Ligand SMILES: Cc1cc2nc3c(=O)[nH]c(=O)nc-3n(C[C@H](O)[C@H](O)[C@H](O)COP(=O)(O)OP(=O)(O)OC[C@H]3O[C@@H](n4cnc5c(N)ncnc54)[C@H](O)[C@@H]3O)c2cc1C
């Protein structure tokens with residue numbers, strides 16, 4: 001028996017078709033960042049792996065890639081910072097509004113491959129969003145890992161995401177949660193300094209550590225280097241890349257980063273794969 | 284004060300030989316500070332340095348009439364105090380205990396004296412300080428870029 005391959009144009013047309021999702025809840029995280037809970041208006045919704053992203057389409061405004069911060073049974077959670085036309089429109093949505101979602105796309109954090117290893121999860125700013133589900137996975141499967149630590153840095157205490165969850169994660173004493181800010185305000189009793197300052201505080205065996213790092217590119221580079229100087233191999237340090245996207249399925253080339261397309265070869269890649277490119281301007 | 288067990292798994296003192304660790308142990312003692320206590324004051328003579336065992340210490344900049352600004356915090360495993368190693372041997376910042384803290388205190392005068400005759404120790408100590416200073420400088424430079432504000436993520 002022979003099977004007929006689906007013509008590529010038909011496949012891509014299907015992959016490009018957004019599914020309608022309804023906003024069920026929207027919560028302010030920081031002055032410019034909102035978290036949205038979304039459910040499919042019909043159908044099974046979207047199953048994803050931590051680290052993947054969707055394309056979120058606001059009707060009449062445009063479409064942007066947004067990491068999946070959580071959600072179960074086909075539902076999704078996205079955390080969005082308003083920086084331009086589309087992200088501002090997403091942050092202005094209210095319960096009941098409909099958006100188009102396609103995906104999930106891209107590579108994921110190697111959380112299942114990290115069985116038996118120590119985990120260092122390092123987030124900067126809104127980079128905690130794509131890592132949120134890895135923290136939850138680690139908590140839900142705690143006995144599969146050695147030491148598990150989340151180190152998280154933001155600009156100021158008012159810009160921390162998921163404050164209630166951070167408190168809850170910390171209070172469970174199953175993983176180490178360390179938070180630092182660049183600038184302290186009055187009344188902040190926590191840490192001040194770059195996220196790398198937190199590395200001496202946490203326990204991990206460099207020989208059997210998997211690190212997952214997400215934040216601004218410079219932050220990821222500095223954390224990866226610092227982990228390297230502490231003898232964690234660059235093959236075991238994963239970063240999540242960000243480039244402008246259009247198709248998100250490897251056709252248009254908008255997200256090209258050296259020889260890779262971030263939408264399908266990324267966003268999550270081993271640092272060893274991109275280390276040289278991260279030194280070059282305008283890649 | 285036993286440093287050997289403490290240093291296992293931490294890279295701060297990893298490069299020091301057994302003899303050097305033994306010498307540092309001979310000039311070390313454990314000290315505690317309660318939350319809010321000043322460990323050293325800006326411009327004071329820097330004759331002790333510390334390694335933090337437990338708790339958090341803030342390096343503060345003080346300006347008259349204003350609450351102190353915490354420039355950086357240090358925690359378990361961090362070196363507290365760098366200015367003791369180079370003239371004029373006076374502290375640049377105030378160090379204050381932000382929680383109850385336990386520290387290993389080293390007699391910096393004795394370490395400086397020993398470094399005058401033991402060049403390997405001097406080399407190791409300066410390497411340790413340079414490494415920490417570079418890490419903190421990198422941290423400070425990256426924070427100056429105000430990354431989280433300018434980039435979406
Ligand atoms: C794989 C992936 C996952 C992402 N996940 C998230 C997420 O979970 N949450 C989230 O809020 N954002 C996320 N982003 C970034 C998001 O896609 C962009 O912020 C968005 O495309 C901007 O579109 P816009 O129309 O709102 O702004 P535009 O009108 O395109 O841009 C407005 C201004 O913002 C700047 N800008 C645009 N994109 C970025 C960016 N990525 N970083 C910094 N400045 C930018 C532009 O230079 C311009 O000055 C992700 C991006 C990628 C590639």
Ligand code: FES
Nearest residue numbers: 246248252253263
């Ligand atoms: S967005 Fe089109 S190839 Fe990646």
